[in-house]
Amino acid sequence: MSDGYKTLHPVKYYREFLSQGIRPDGREFNTFRPILLNVGSINTADGSAIAKVGNTTVVCGIKAELCKPKPDAPDCGFVVPNLELPPLCSAKFRPxxxxxxxxxxxxxxxxxxTNSNCIDLRDLCIVRDKLAWCLFVDFVCLDFDGAVVDAAVVSLLGALKTVKLPLVEYDxxxxxxxxxxxxxxxxxxxxMPVSTTFAVFEDKIILxxxxxxxxxxxxxxxxxxLKDDELCCVHKPGGSPLAxxxxxxxxxxSKLRTPLISSLIATTLKS
Amino acid sequence: METELTKSTFSCKLGILSRPDGSAILSKDNTTVIAGIYGPIEVKLQKLLIDKASVECHYRPKSGLPGIEDRMHESIIRNTCEASLVASLHPRTAVLVAIQELQNSGQLISCAVNAVCLACLHAGIDMKFMFGAVTCFSNGVEMSLNPPAQTHIKAVFVFVFDSTEKRVIASHTKGIFTKEQFEEAVELCRSGSDQVFDYYKKVLTN
Structure with a gap:
C-alpha cells in the first residue's frame, strides 16, 4: 500500500514523513549514512580505494605516469581527476x-x-623542467545513490594514502x-578535505x-x-534560495564529520 | 575594506540580437558577455517535463570548444534560472539560455549570471525574482568587492542573490578561508548586490 502511495505521490509521501521529523529511511534530518572504506583493492593501480556512503559506491584508482612538466610551471607535476558515471550506476545515465x-x-x-592543497604539485616533480609524475585519478561510480562527491572525496583520500611511487633516476x-x-x-x-552534501526540501527543511x-x-x-578547521569549497549551484x-x-x-572520517581512514589503513 | 562597487565600470545594452526573445550584452571592467534567451520554445522529447518548462543552458568560451570548467558555469546558470523562472507556467516546453563569452579579465561567472538576468528581463519571461551575482576577493585579512591590485589573493567568492529577500541562490568559492571570512564575504556581497539590482533598474528605465 505505502509503496503505491510513494510511487504516485512521492513529494506528498516525503512531506508527511518530514513533517514528523523523520526521513523515510529512518534517519533524522541531520544523521549521516554509515561510511565504509576499503583500501588497496586494485592490484594493478598505484593506489586505490572503494568508499561506500550508504548505498553510494565509488571506486577510486590512481595510476602514475612519467611526463614532462609544462614550461609555465616547470617544478610542478599533474593531478588529473576523472569521474565516470556508467549506465550501471543509475537509470539516468546512458552509455x-x-x-x-x-x-x-x-x-x-x-x-x-586544488583548493584544499592536499597534494603539493611540487612534490610530484622529479627533475625541474624535465621529469614529473602525472597522477591519473579515476573514479568509477558503481551505485549512484546521492552525495557522490562525499564518497568520491573519501575514496580519494584512501587511494592517495596507499599510493606508492617508485624511485626514478634521471641522467x-x-x-x-x-x-x-x-x-x-x-x-x-x-x-584532509572532508565533503558534506546537503539537500533543501521545499525551501525549508535541510537534509x-x-x-x-x-x-x-x-x-x-x-x-x-572542509579542510581541518578551514573551508575550501562552498558549492551551491543554484536551487532554492537560502538565508x-x-x-x-x-x-x-559539517564540522562534525571531520573526526569521523579521519578516524575511519586511520583504522582502515591500520588493519 | 572597499564596500563600494565601482559602478561606472558596468555597461550594458539590451536587445542587441534580433533572433532571441531577449538578449543583453554586459561588460564589467574588461569582462564582456552576451546572453540570449529563447523561450518558451519546442522541447526535445528527451528533456520534456510534463509539469514545467525545462531550462537548457549553453555556454561558449571565447575560443575553442566548451570544457569541463564551462560545464560547471552552465550548471550554476541553469540551476539559478530554474530557481528564478516560473517554469510551471509553461509545461512541456523549453527555455534556452545561450551565453557567449567575449572577453575575460576575471569575475566571469558573476558577469555571465548578471547578463542572463538582464536578458531574462528583456525577454519579459515570468520570473519569481531577479538574481544578481557579486564576486568578492579576500587576501586573508581584508575583503574587497573590486579585484585588489596586488596579486596575492587567498580566496575568491561568487554569490548569487535573489532580489526579494537577498538570500543565497548560488555560491562558488576558490581558495581556502575560515567560517568567519565566509560570513563576512556573504554580508559584503549581499550589500554589493543592491548596487547590481539598482543598475538593472537603471538599465530598464532608460
Whole structure:
C-alpha cells in the first residue's frame, strides 16, 4: 500500500514523513549514512580505494605516469581527476560520452583537490623542467545513490594514502630515465578535505547526506568541503534560495564529520 | 575594506540580437558577455517535463570548444534560472539560455549570471525574482568587492542573490578561508548586490 502511495505521490509521501521529523529511511534530518572504506583493492593501480556512503559506491584508482612538466610551471607535476558515471550506476545515465553531470562532478573534484592543497604539485616533480609524475585519478561510480562527491572525496583520500611511487633516476647527459620498481615511496598528503552534501526540501527543511531519491525531490543541493578547521569549497549551484545564516549553520554541522572520517581512514589503513 | 562597487565600470545594452526573445550584452571592467534567451520554445522529447518548462543552458568560451570548467558555469546558470523562472507556467516546453563569452579579465561567472538576468528581463519571461551575482576577493585579512591590485589573493567568492529577500541562490568559492571570512564575504556581497539590482533598474528605465 505505502509503496503505491510513494510511487504516485512521492513529494506528498516525503512531506508527511518530514513533517514528523523523520526521513523515510529512518534517519533524522541531520544523521549521516554509515561510511565504509576499503583500501588497496586494485592490484594493478598505484593506489586505490572503494568508499561506500550508504548505498553510494565509488571506486577510486590512481595510476602514475612519467611526463614532462609544462614550461609555465616547470617544478610542478599533474593531478588529473576523472569521474565516470556508467549506465550501471543509475537509470539516468546512458552509455556514450560523459554526461553533463559527470563533467560537473569531475570539475568539482578537481577544484576540491586544488583548493584544499592536499597534494603539493611540487612534490610530484622529479627533475625541474624535465621529469614529473602525472597522477591519473579515476573514479568509477558503481551505485549512484546521492552525495557522490562525499564518497568520491573519501575514496580519494584512501587511494592517495596507499599510493606508492617508485624511485626514478634521471641522467641529464644521456637524457635517460631509470625506474627502480623495488624502491617505492608513499606521497605526502598535506591536508584532509572532508565533503558534506546537503539537500533543501521545499525551501525549508535541510537534509544532510541525501539519497538520490531525496536529491531529485529536493529543490536544491549544495556541498561544503572542509579542510581541518578551514573551508575550501562552498558549492551551491543554484536551487532554492537560502538565508546566509542557514548556510553558516550547515558549515558548523559539517564540522562534525571531520573526526569521523579521519578516524575511519586511520583504522582502515591500520588493519 | 572597499564596500563600494565601482559602478561606472558596468555597461550594458539590451536587445542587441534580433533572433532571441531577449538578449543583453554586459561588460564589467574588461569582462564582456552576451546572453540570449529563447523561450518558451519546442522541447526535445528527451528533456520534456510534463509539469514545467525545462531550462537548457549553453555556454561558449571565447575560443575553442566548451570544457569541463564551462560545464560547471552552465550548471550554476541553469540551476539559478530554474530557481528564478516560473517554469510551471509553461509545461512541456523549453527555455534556452545561450551565453557567449567575449572577453575575460576575471569575475566571469558573476558577469555571465548578471547578463542572463538582464536578458531574462528583456525577454519579459515570468520570473519569481531577479538574481544578481557579486564576486568578492579576500587576501586573508581584508575583503574587497573590486579585484585588489596586488596579486596575492587567498580566496575568491561568487554569490548569487535573489532580489526579494537577498538570500543565497548560488555560491562558488576558490581558495581556502575560515567560517568567519565566509560570513563576512556573504554580508559584503549581499550589500554589493543592491548596487547590481539598482543598475538593472537603471538599465530598464532608460
Amino acid at each position: 556514450g560520452p560523459p554526461s553533463d553531470q559527470a563533467q560537473v562532478l569531475t570539475q568539482l573534484i578537481a577544484e576540491i583537490i 641529464p647527459a644521456l637524457e635517460s630515465t631509470q625506474v627502480f620498481l623495488e624502491e617505492k615511496k608513499p606521497i605526502k598528503l598535506h591536508s 544532510k547526506d541525501p539519497t538520490l531519491e531525496e536529491e531529485t525531490l529536493c529543490s536544491g543541493v549544495f556541498t561544503i568541503v 546566509p545564516e542557514e548556510l553558516v549553520k550547515c558549515i558548523d554541522e
